[in-house]
Amino acid sequence: MPPVTDTSIIDIRGLTKTYASGFQALKGVDLQIRRGEIFALLGPNGAGKTTLISIVCGIVNASSGSVLADGHDIVRDFRAARSKIGLVPQELSTDAFESVWATVNFSRGLFGKPPNPAHLEKVLRDLSLWDKKDSKIMALSGGMKRRVLIAKALAHEPQILFLDEPTAGVDVELRHDMWQMVRRLRENGVTIILTTHYIEEAEDMADRIGVINHGELVLVEDKATLMRKLGKKQLTLHLQAPLQRIPDGFGDRLELAEDGHALVYTFDVQADDTGIAALLRRLNEHGIDFKDLHSSESSLEEIFVSLVRQGREARA
Ligand SMILES: Nc1ncnc2c1ncn2[C@@H]1O[C@H](COP(=O)(O)OP(=O)(O)OP(=O)(O)O)[C@@H](O)[C@H]1O
Numbered sequence: 001m002p003p004v005t006d007t008s009i010i011d012i013r014g015l016t017k018t019y020a021s022g023f024q025a026l027k028g029v030d031l032q033i034r035r036g037e038i039f040a041l042l043g044p045n046g047a048g049k050t051t052l053i054s055i056v057c058g059i060v061n062a063s064s065g066s067v068l069a070d071g072h073d074i075v076r077d078f079r080a081a082r083s084k085i086g087l088v089p090q091e092l093s094t095d096a097f098e099s100v101w102a103t104v105n106f107s108r109g110l111f112g113k114p115p116n117p118a119h120l121e122k123v124l125r126d127l128s129l130w131d132k133k134d135s136k137i138m139a140l141s142g143g144m145k146r147r148v149l150i151a152k153a154l155a156h157e158p159q160i161l162f163l164d165e166p167t168a169g170v171d172v173e174l175r176h177d178m179w180q181m182v183r184r185l186r187e188n189g190v191t192i193i194l195t196t197h198y199i200e201e202a203e204d205m206a207d208r209i210g211v212i213n214h215g216e217l218v219l220v221e222d223k224a225t226l227m228r229k230l231g232k233k234q235l236t237l238h239l240q241a242p243l244q245r246i247p248d249g250f251g252d253r254l255e256l257a258e259d260g261h262a263l264v265y266t267f268d269v270q271a272d273d274t275g276i277a278a279l280l281r282r283l284n285e286h287g288i289d290f291k292d293l294h295s296s297e298s299s300l301e302e303i304f305v306s307l308v309r310q311g312r313e314a315r316a
Pocket of ligand 1: 025
């Protein structure tokens with residue numbers, strides 16, 4: 001077994017999953033999650049995100065490979081591994097007739113933790129659920145039920161928290177509360193792994209980003225590095241007079257936009273020579289004047305779409 005480093009709290013090696021249908025949902029995933037980080041796992045529908053999380057949380061059996069959670073093998077040492085992990089799943093599957101308090105308290109007991117009413121009270125208060133503690137789950141709104149899911153996941157004080165699509169379909173207030181909570185947990189040393197379709201969230205929240213596509217991790221990178229490496233910058237020039245077409249010889253990095261009222265030039269952030277000086281010189285030679293110019297960087301969303309597209313083209 002490879003050694004567990006101090007910095008990695010989850011160590012996934014050669015993980016594969018073939019469902020009974022014969023469908024291969026994971027094709028040899030290696031991934032180390034660092035202690036204390038927020039890791040965002042991105043991928044299109046059906047990429048294998050939930051399968052990966054479900055294996056780490058012991059809900060789905062892997063076909064091959066291994067996972068250590070804080071040094072505990074998730075199969076051989078399941079109880080110890082699982083007690084380190086909190087999971088906020090996509091769907092609520094809890095006893096509708098129980099009260100919020102009973103549900104959360106029971107969840108803590110499941111992991112063999114001694115009762116700790118003060119901790120549960122803090123969790124419920126942080127999630128604005130304290131005044132609902134005696135309500136039955138079925139009497140709660142959808143948003144409140146989502147809060148209960150989070151409270152359940154935190155009841156046993158896990159060191160690792162998985163959030164599977166935490167903000168899909170939730171209102172702005174809950175989303176805001178949730179990210180505040182995630183930040184607070186991280187400050188307390190909890191490692192957070194989240195899947196999301198809202199790429200701006202990953203951009204805001206994550207320290208590192210992993211992209212999974214067709215059961216393969218196609219990329220794992222520090223967010224800042226990823227944005228620098230793959231990001232393109234665009235320079236937009238608003239023209240004094242509209243152009244019908246770009247004169248020959250400007251290359252394909254220059255495009256006409258806004259009905260001929262603007263030129264957009266795309267360049268690599270990392271390139272030594274962006275070509276901007278030459279571009280401006282040539283525009284001047286052609287008598288093309290501009291009123292103003294501004295530059296923008298591509299968002300993580302654009303980077304993500306281009307990665308997934310590259311994968312699709314490579315397979316075609
Ligand atoms: N029990 C199952 N039996 C057969 N195939 C399954 C099963 N569960 C999932 N799959 C398939 O495995 C693939 C990966 O599913 P998974 O739920 O892990 O994807 P995901 O990345 O979480 O997608 P989404 O973003 O839609 O939640 C999908 O093609 C799905 O249809």
